[in-house]
Amino acid sequence: xxIDRARLRTLLAREQEEFQAAHPNSRALFERARKSLLxxxxxxxxxxxxxxxxxxxxxxxxARFTDVxxxxxxxxxxxxxxxxxxxxxxxxxxxxAERARRGITFMLPTxxxxxxxxxxxxxxxxxxxxxxLTATDAxxxxxxxxxHVTKRKKILVFNWCYHGTxxxxxxxxxxxxxxxxxxxxxxxVNPSETTRVVEFNDLPALEAALAHGDVACVLAEPxxxxxxxxxxEPGFHAALRExxxxxxxxxxxxxxxxxxxGPGGYTRAHGLAPDILTIGKPIAxxxxxxxxxxxxxVADRIRAATNVEEADTGGIGGTxxxxxxxxxxxxxxxxxxxxxxxxxxxxxxxRRFVEGVEGVIAEHGLPWHVTQLGCRAEYWFRxxxxxxxxxxxxxxxxxxxxxxxxxxxxRGILMxxxxxxxxxxxxxxxxxxxLHTRVFRESVEALAAG
Numbered sequence: 001x002x003i004d005r006a007r008l009r010t011l012l013a014r015e016q017e018e019f020q021a022a023h024p025n026s027r028a029l030f031e032r033a034r035k036s037l038l039x040x041x042x043x044x045x046x047x048x049x050x051x052x053x054x055x056x057x058x059x060x061x062x063a064r065f066t067d068v069x070x071x072x073x074x075x076x077x078x079x080x081x082x083x084x085x086x087x088x089x090x091x092x093x094x095x096x097a098e099r100a101r102r103g104i105t106f107m108l109p110t111x112x113x114x115x116x117x118x119x120x121x122x123x124x125x126x127x128x129x130x131x132x133l134t135a136t137d138a139x140x141x142x143x144x145x146x147x148h149v150t151k152r153k154k155i156l157v158f159n160w161c162y163h164g165t166x167x168x169x170x171x172x173x174x175x176x177x178x179x180x181x182x183x184x185x186x187x188x189v190n191p192s193e194t195t196r197v198v199e200f201n202d203l204p205a206l207e208a209a210l211a212h213g214d215v216a217c218v219l220a221e222p223x224x225x226x227x228x229x230x231x232x233e234p235g236f237h238a239a240l241r242e243x244x245x246x247x248x249x250x251x252x253x254x255x256x257x258x259x260x261x262g263p264g265g266y267t268r269a270h271g272l273a274p275d276i277l278t279i280g281k282p283i284a285x286x287x288x289x290x291x292x293x294x295x296x297x298v299a300d301r302i303r304a305a306t307n308v309e310e311a312d313t314g315g316i317g318g319t320x321x322x323x324x325x326x327x328x329x330x331x332x333x334x335x336x337x338x339x340x341x342x343x344x345x346x347x348x349x350x351r352r353f354v355e356g357v358e359g360v361i362a363e364h365g366l367p368w369h370v371t372q373l374g375c376r377a378e379y380w381f382r383x384x385x386x387x388x389x390x391x392x393x394x395x396x397x398x399x400x401x402x403x404x405x406x407x408x409x410x411r412g413i414l415m416x417x418x419x420x421x422x423x424x425x426x427x428x429x430x431x432x433x434x435l436h437t438r439v440f441r442e443s444v445e446a447l448a449a450g
Contacts, residue, residue, distance in 0.1 A: 001364045001448055008403055011446055015406040019051040022410065025068040026056045048418065050405040055414075060087035062427030065414075074432050076422035077414045081257050084282035084375070085337045086425035092285030095332035096325060105323035112327040116291070119334050123264040124255075124277050126293035131322040135256040135280025136164025138292040139219060141316045142276045143168060145294075146217035146250045149301040156209055156218045156249070158200040160389025162226030163219055163254050164280075168194045173390070199388040200224055201233045206240065210247040217250040217276070222266035225257035227392040228419055229371045229378050231385065237272055250275040250298065256290075259283070260423065261374035262343050269374075284329035285337060291330075337426065346375035346424040349433055353377045353422055356437030364444055378421040379440075407443040408436070 020027065030053035034040035039047045046054050056068045063086055066072050078084050085092065117129040132138045143155055143166065155168050163169040170184040171191035178192040196215060198205040209215065222237065224230035244251045253274035255265035259282060262269045267277060275298050280290030294302065306314070320326075354370045354377050361368045367383040381400055386392040405415050413436055415422060422436065 001366050003400065003447060005399075007449075008399060008447065012399065012403045012406065015403065015410055016052060018410050019406060022071065023051070023053075023055060023067070023069050027053055029056045029068060030054065045417070050402055050409055055409075062086045062088075063425050063429070063432055064427075072412065073409075074413045074428075074435060076424075076428075076436065077416040078423040078425055079281075079286065080416055081260070081281045081423065083286050084260065084423055084425055085285045085333060086427040087286070089285050089333065089337045089426075091332045091336035092287070092329050095328045096285075096287065099325050099328035102324075104325045105320055107319065109322065110324045110327055112324070112331045113322060116327055116330045116334065119331075120291060120293055123334075124267050124293055125264075126274070126277055127296050128294040128299040129291050130294075131327065132280070132290045132292070133288045133318060133321055133326070134164060135254065135278055135290045136166055137318065137321070138278035138280060138290045139163045139166050139169070139252070139254060142252045142278055142292050143217060143219065144315055145298075145302055146252065146276070149298065149305050150216040150248065150250065152214050152216040152249075154194060154196055154212075154214045154216065156196040156198065156206075156215045158220060158224065158389060159197050160227040160393050161200075161219075161221065161224060163221075164256075166219075167191070169219065171195045171197050173197050173199070199390060200230055201236055201387050203236065203239050203243075207243055210243055210249055213247070215247065215249045217252045218244055219252045219254060221254050221256075222258050222261075222270070222272060223373055224389055224392065225373070225376070227389050228380060228386065228395075228421070229373050229376065230388060230392055231371065231373070233387065237270065241273055252276040252278065255279040256281050257376070258373065259338070260376035262347075263338055263340055266373075282338065283333060284326055285333040287326050287329040289326035289330050342426040343375065346426060346428065349424045349428055349430065350375045350377045350422070352430060352433045353424065353436060356433065357440055360437065360441045360444055363441075364448055366444070375424040376421065377424075378419060380420070403447075404440075404443055407446070408439050411439045411442070413439055 030040050041047055058066050058068050063075055064072055065075050120129050121127050157169050159173050161169060167188055170181045171178050172181045178197045180187050180191055196209045198209050223232060251274045253267055253272060256279050258266040259279060275295050277293045283289060350372050354372050357370045357379050368379055368381055370379045371385060381397045382395040404420055408415055
């Protein structure tokens with residue numbers, strides 16, 4: 001089936017009209033918000049909501065939320081992984097409420113911190129851990145520590161990666177030259193001064209970049225996710241690990257999205273051996289919390305190269321990092337929510353999602369495909385899997401993506417922002433997945449009806 005672009009624009013306009021008519025209260029709140037919030041939203045990327053204004057949420061539980069117009073939605077976006085636990089998981093909520101009654105933050109440790117460190121070591125295999133509030137901070141601190149112990153100034157990332165709002169990572173390749181990623185606001189320096197960039201899965205380019213001898217660390221998701229799911233090719237991670245060791249470069253694995261692969265993330269599922277591991281978003285049930293883990297060797301190097309008297313001025317930490325509330329939420333979430341049993345349910349449900357979408361694609365002869373990463377699944381508007389970030393970026397069809405998102409939203413399903421991606425939480429059911437398949441089929445059939 002070839003997409004009729006004129007029909008697509010007609011359908012998109014129709015969906016926009018339906019959206020506006022169905023959300024008068026959200027629209028009124030948005031108009032009010034424009035007088036006090038930049039762009040009418042509390043965080044800038046919300047201006048990219050698929051409707052002409054964002055939905056305002058009233059409450060949420062499990063896999064569903066209700067907006068201020070009283071409409072209920074199946075949430076397959078789940079806060080772009082932040083709510084991968086499902087909304088308001090009971091164990092996390094109870095721990096948060098109990099901890100809040102007994103004090104929220106002290107700049108002193110609680111026993112929960114030890115439990116969390118021990119559990120993270122068990123899951124990911126790295127023995128030493130530190131806490132932050134966001135994965136961005138975890139990545140920033142990992143980079144600073146890597147530069148400190150290696151005495152090298154540059155880092156290396158993969159083209160079209162995403163590691164939060166870390167300055168050094170907003171870099172892309174244009175005709176082989178490193179420069180600011182499109183939309184990079186106010187970069188402090190041209191990222192070519194701080195960063196080397198190569199394509200994911202391109203081992204010769206990686207080896208050449210490391211040969212300069214100036215790369216402190218490679219910061220990598222084990223599979224790209226923010227540009228869409230791009231899987232590593234066979235042997236890629238083994239070569240990445242061997243090359244970084246040979247070059248004296250630390251390997252930092254960012255599991256913030258790839259925790260979808262299992263309770264120990266992609267690292268445990270595939271036997272990776274990073275020097276540093278970072279993760280945030282879902283590990284505290286939606287509370288702001290993140291961590292980074294260190295190998296014994298890296299921890300020893302940090303201790304040897306760090307003056308304890310200057311621990312508060314090293315650019316690592318934060319007054320609220322390691323607060324008692326976040327640690328209580330992390331403990332409850334890791335112990336009771338993001339469990340082996342939960343993944344045993346959610347990963348097969350993601351497979352059911354993939355099979356449902358694949359069936360519709362085959363029925364209509366679409367040059368699209370679907371891919372899966374644990375309890376995360378995504379359909380692409382291209383016939384084959386992309387091998388790297390550049391191929392993934394080139395396949396983006398913003399108009400078609402907006403239509404599919406808005407058509408789903410108008411039929412009671414929220415997808416992950418900016419991607420045709422779904423996350424499955426422990427509260428998601430087979431009926432929920434099958435609802436998405438029906439809505440996906442209706443949206444595709446509307447495109448074909450012309």
